[in-house]
Amino acid sequence: MNLSTDPKIKPSGQQPNFKVQLRRQMRKRRRSLxxxxxxxxxxGLLKTIRNLNSFRNSDHLALYLPNDGEIDPQQIIKLCWALGKKCYLPVLHPIRHNRLWFVEYTPQTRLHKNIYRILEPSLIKAPRRPAWAIDLVLLPLVAFDAEGGRLGMGGGYYDRTFAFKQGWKKGSGTKLIGLAHDLQKVARLKTESWDIPLEGVASEERFYRAVR
Structure with a gap:
């Protein structure tokens, strides 16, 4: 069932806690898989991503390790390693609140759980790469629409980390693509002024190119 037709949930802008309810339902939905x-x-996601020019043309990619039912990009990570591309995982910034560092991830990287119980690399002697120097960022989403609208967990980590992209010409510099199960798609999501625009969203079914 698409949430846009769920009588219990009204469109964004008509109900203050729309995003709270949407996050709860989508997280439950993906955990049920x-x-x-x-x-x-x-x-399926691997097939979608490997056919994108933005993936083929990227040498430095940031990904994530799945948590809470998120679609799993580890097959993409293995392909990157096989192709000689460098992978990076997000790490909670130790000083600046709600921001991320990106640490190189290899088969030998030692991991530990952060305050959210999500695995991330240790910062001890770990090679880092600035956010602006990453070619392609593949980030998890809670919900999305076919036009590039997205809903994250609400912490704003990616938006703050990539705030430097505000005002940039679409397609220039670091590219961001959301990853999600196709069942996380809804009819329409409101875009906030602070949302960093995506190139699109990739699921196991297809790539939804952003039009906003």
């Missing part, structure tokens, strides 16, 4: 469905979606 079986291990087999998650694996199938991960392979």
């Amino acid at each position: 079986t291990a087999q469905q998650q694996q199938q979606n991960s392979l």
Whole structure:
């Protein structure tokens, strides 16, 4: 069921807690997927991403390790390693609140859980790369629409980290693509002024190119 037709949820702008309800329902929906469905979606996502020019032309990519039912990009990470591309994982900035560092991720990287119980690399002697120097960022989403609207967890980590892209010409510099299960798509999401625009959203089904 698409949430846009759910009588319990009204469109954004008519109900103050719309995003809270949407996050709750979408997280529940993606957690309900079986291990087999998650694996199938991960392979489908790999097929979607590997056909994108933005992936083929990128040498430095930031990804994430799945949590809370997020679509799993680890097949993409393995492909990057095989192709000689460098991968980076987000790490909570130790000083600046709600911002991220990006640390190189290899098969030998040691991981630990952060305050959100999400695995991230240790910062000890870890090679980092500035956000502006990453070619392509593949980030998780809670919900999205077909035009590039997105809903994250609400912490604003990616928006603050990539705030330097505000006002940039679309397609220039670091590119951001959201990753999600296709079942996380809704009819329409309101775009906030602080939202950093995406190139699009990739799911196991297809790539939705942003038009906003």
